[in-house]
Amino acid sequence: DAGITQSPRHKVTETGTPVTLRCHQTENHRYMYWYRQDPGHGLRLIHYSYGVKDTDKGEVSDGYSVSRSKTEDFLLTLESATSSQTSVYFCAISESSGSGTDTQYFGPGTRLTVL
């Protein structure tokens, strides 16, 4: 299994509070991603990073920000959580070798409930 951990694994918070989710990898992969998973929507990309301090928006980035100060850590922040952000959040990593071996590997997920 790819060395990806997510913390916390479960969190319950209240509307309007800030929340930060952490993704940590031990694979030294260049790319890191945050997805959210909701019933009927599959996985949707929130933000991704292609290197330290290099990030870009995904399909559903509104209300989320990210930071990557080290290769191994990618943080997802909800500045002011809303009930619509109740979801399961997955971190993923990948490399870009161009050899055809590239694959995204996923962490175990964080279940976030916003009351």
Add this chain to the structure above:
Amino acid sequence: AQSVTQPDIHITVSEGASLELRCNYSYGATPYLFWYVQSPGQGLQLLLKYFSGDTLVQGIKGFEAEFKRSQSSFNLRKPSVHWSDAAEYFCAVGQGAQKLVFGQGTRLTINP
């Protein structure tokens, strides 16, 4: 824009029966195609992928998939399912492994 369609939201098959899960994609270039499986409460595990070469791809757990460019499809198959195959299956498309677009998923139920 790239997109993935998994037409079947939920499929039920009997243990020992054959399985085919459908995946259709829209992509402007030669795609990388992936199938992932997710057991309840777990993350996603890669079953197999296609990026070039032989259009019939073998994966883990006895799964295979066939890339058909003319039909823009990448259907997943297994000749005989086991109760442990009950899970949700996701098809994804991308350029390399970056910025994948996922289908909505197909939930597989196995009848004993």
